[in-house]
Structure formats: C-alpha cells, structure tokens
Amino acid sequence: MAGRQKEQWGTKLGVVLAVAGSAVGLGNFLRFPGQAALNGGGAFMIPYFISMILIGIPICWAEWSVGRYGGRFGFSSCPAIMGVLGRHAAWRYLGVLGVLIPVVIYMYYVLIEAWCLGYAWSYLTGKIDLGQDPERYAQRAGEFFGHFVGIEQDGVTLAGGLQISVVFWIIVFALNFVLIYRGVSKGIEAFCIRAMPLMALCALLVLVRVLTLPPNAKDPEQLNVLNGLGYMWNPKPVDEGQPWWAALANADVWLAAAGQIFFSLSVGFGIILNYASYVRRNQDIVLSGLTAASTNEFFEVCLGGLITIPAAFVFLGATGVGGSLGSSFALGFNTLPAVFEYMPLGRAVGFTWFFMLFLAAITSSLSMLQPAIAFLEEGLGIGRRGSVTLLGLITALGSFFVIYFSKNLVALDTFDFWVGNALIFVAATILVILVAWVFGAERAYAEAHRSAALRIPRVWKFVIKYISPTYLLTIFILWCCRNLPDRVRELGGNQVAVLAVLVLAAIIAFLLVMVNVASRRWGDPRRHVELPEEQIA
C-alpha cells in the first residue's frame, strides 16, 4: 500500500450521518411497522430491544472496532481486513461476502430507489391518477405499480421506448456513481450531511400531517388516528384468544424481531467495516457507532412506527391494512398511494413521502458501492476512474437482469432471498466468530477503546463471544427451517429463479478469482504493517 494516501472522513458528524444513512432505508418505514403490527404490536418491542442489545449494538461495535483497525494497515475492503484480522489467506476468501453482498443488493436496491424517485416525480407532476371511485383506489394503485415496474411480463419496461421507471433507474444509477467517484469525504459524506436532515424534515412533515388527520367520516368512532396508533402499538397475541404476553412465547415473534433489528442496522456484511476503515486512528468509534445505531432507531421507531400504519388505518381500516403488512412493496407502493388519494393534501404528502424514501434509499445504496470500490482499488491496483467504471459495468449488467426479468419480480426476489437474507446471516456469523474467537474479543475491546468517548460495558466481551453467535445461529437455523424448503422447491419450477441463482454463482466465482489476484498482490497476511501516521491522519 506504500505511496498511497488513504481516504478519510472529514468530520465526526459526517461519519455518523454516513453510517446512519447506510442503515436507514425503506425497511425502517415499510418493513418495521408491518413486522411489529403482525407480531404482537407493542409486545414486539420487547424482543426487538433485547435483540438490539444482544446482537445489533454488539456486532455494530465489533465491526467498527476491527474496521478502524484494518484501516490502520491501509485497507478498507472486507477481504483485506479479514486477512489482517485472521492472519491467514483463507479469511480473505471468506471476506468476499463483504463485497458480494453489498454489490448484489445494490443491483436490485437501486431499482427500488428509482421507483421511489419515479413515484415522487409522478406525484409532483400529477401522473398518479387513481380515478374518482374511492372503492377502487387500492386496486388502481396496484395496477399503477404493476405497470410501473413491469410486473405482468418480462422485458415489458424495456419494450417500446424507455418507460418512466427505466428513465429514473438511469438517473439514480448515474447519481450514485457520480457521488462515489467524488470519494468518501467529498462524495458520500458531503451528500449524507445534507440528505439526512432533509430526510428527517420530510418524515416530520408527513408525521405532522398523519397525526393531525381528521377522523374518517365513514366511521369516525373507529377510523381515527388514535385507533391507528392502537393498531400498531397495542400489545396483542399473535393467535386470538390468548393474553398479549403469549406473543413473547412465540418463536416467530423473536425471529421477526431479531431479523428486523439485524437487517435494519446493516451490520455484519462489510458496510460498517468499510466505512469504519476511513475513521482516523485516534478518532472515537464507540460513541459514533452508538449514535449511528440510535439515529437508525429514531427513524424506525419514532417515525416509521408512527406514520405508516396509523395513516393507512384511518382510511382503510384494520381489514384494508392487514392484507399488506407482510409485504413492504404492498404496503409502500399499493396501500399508501391509495391512502394519499383519500388524504387532504395527499399529492403533496405523497411527493414528500416518496422523496423521503428516495433519500433513505440513496444514502444506503452509496454504502453498498464503496466496499467494492475499495476492493478494486486496493486489491487490483485500479485507480478511482477505472474502479468506478468497472463496478458501474458489473452492477449495470446485474441491475439490467433484474429490470428485464420483472415478471412478478422473481429476479429481484431471488437475489433478495439468497443474498439480502441468507448470505447476510452467514457473513455476520463469520465476522462475529473472526472478531470474537480468532482476532480475540479482548483485543477488539481494547481496540474499540482507543480514543473512545464512551466506555463499552465489559460484558460486551462475553456477549460478542457467546451470546451474539449463538443468537445469530439460532435465528438463522429457524429462518432456514421456515423458508428454505419452499425456496428450494421454487427452483425446480421457475426458470428465472434458477437463472438468477446461476448469475449469483457466476458473480461469486468472479469475485473469488479477484480475491486470488488481490491476495497475491497483498502478500502474506501475517506480514502486514501499520501505515505511518502521515499516510493515515
């Protein structure tokens, strides 16, 4: 790494907002409320906060700690940092997950990001017309979404000229790469410092509108904001006829809560590791990590938990909301547009809401590109221009695959299941074992406290060594039991799903070859030395 000036964050607040921006995404506003309402309402918050304390925050601190440690050796990519931590080349190959997962998620996430911007634009220009019949708003919203994303047929969004969703995909895709090209400080940080407050402002505007909604004239006693909040927050059993605390004895509730906190904080798959590597060696990470995590929770619990379900309940009632709770897409793109149609000032609220979702998405998608850029730069010695071009080409091809195979969103769903869910569990488990058992919990604890502004409780060492991996493995096994049989059966009857898995296999093979090339360039992982101070800070 000699002769190379390592990138760094410009400010403490900048790194906090960049990491928080990476974590805050569509799931905070669409997935969390649905999961909570389905899994015990207020009772869901008990396993949710316990999971935050036992896996979310501990893994977050572990990743920050070893990420900054890897940065001291001049590395920012997961394969290189895992090689340094494990002092064996095999860890570099396992570290490929820290490049693969963000890149593959980017391929479909950028598309959803484009839908959000496209919807915001459609609200602004009045292109979303759900007709005059309130009874058909939900149906028309579903039809609009289906047409927008090409859900009826493969390739339909690319036929007969550019569809609006593809135009926005091009815009959003280009914007991501322009920001990435500008670098960590001048691109990602500068953007997040502006986007995060703007996102909070948009969310607060929508929140005020929702909380001041008048009762629905059809049934003001039932269909009002207070009952909407009750639908979300009243503790309730999952099965009728039991007391609410029976929800706490339900394994599915714990699985849902752990999964939500785990995916929401974006821990364990290389993004925080990468971002933390750009932190100066004497800059705090304990407080920064906790601040980023709490910011994510603020958006999720305080904004997501108060907006989505109550707004939908006032206009659609329990029956109308209930059907879309299990699907973020159904809630976000079918139910809510129907709700905005009913709502006074609905068009302005719709624009604000989808623009906010777009900001949430782009601050996340930027974080998915940077790990791969770092890998190409430090592993293959490619400059910024070359690495951005190469990654742009690879992700454009993958994203194009998802756009083309749009029928029932099978390609997107397959990528999300195998990479956005299954592999994330695997990557996080590997990372926790590496940090706690190979690098050593004691060393990671000491490393975290270098210039720390807060003390991590000593029990963290026990938690990260025993509790977090056990918890992770348990929910992963439960998750596999619930989901894998159906998915494997699906592969037998769906050619697009099979093709998507083959594409994933090809990407994994390509990245493993790249790690092999990089590994030769990096040399013996036991002989890395820390970069001199002037090249770091």
Added chain:
Amino acid sequence: MTPAGWVFMSLSIGFVVALTAFCFYRVLAGPVDESSDESRPGATEE
C-alpha cells in the same frame, strides 16, 4: 389505543429519543474535530 398501548409506545419512543439525544449531545459537545479542515485529503490519489 389501550393504556398498555400508550405504555409501550411511550416507553419505546422515549427510550429511543433519549438515547439519540444523548448520543448527539455527546458528539456535538465533544472536542472540535480537527479533521474538519477542508484542506484535508478527501479523495484517493495514487
């Protein structure tokens, strides 16, 4: 909205708001970040 619903909502939101406020207070009230100098390297150069 039942009383239990109010309790769960208030405690959850109160906890998160308090934690976030505490963290941001500590971040913003901490020592001035010397790295905020615009002249610091912001992009990778070979």
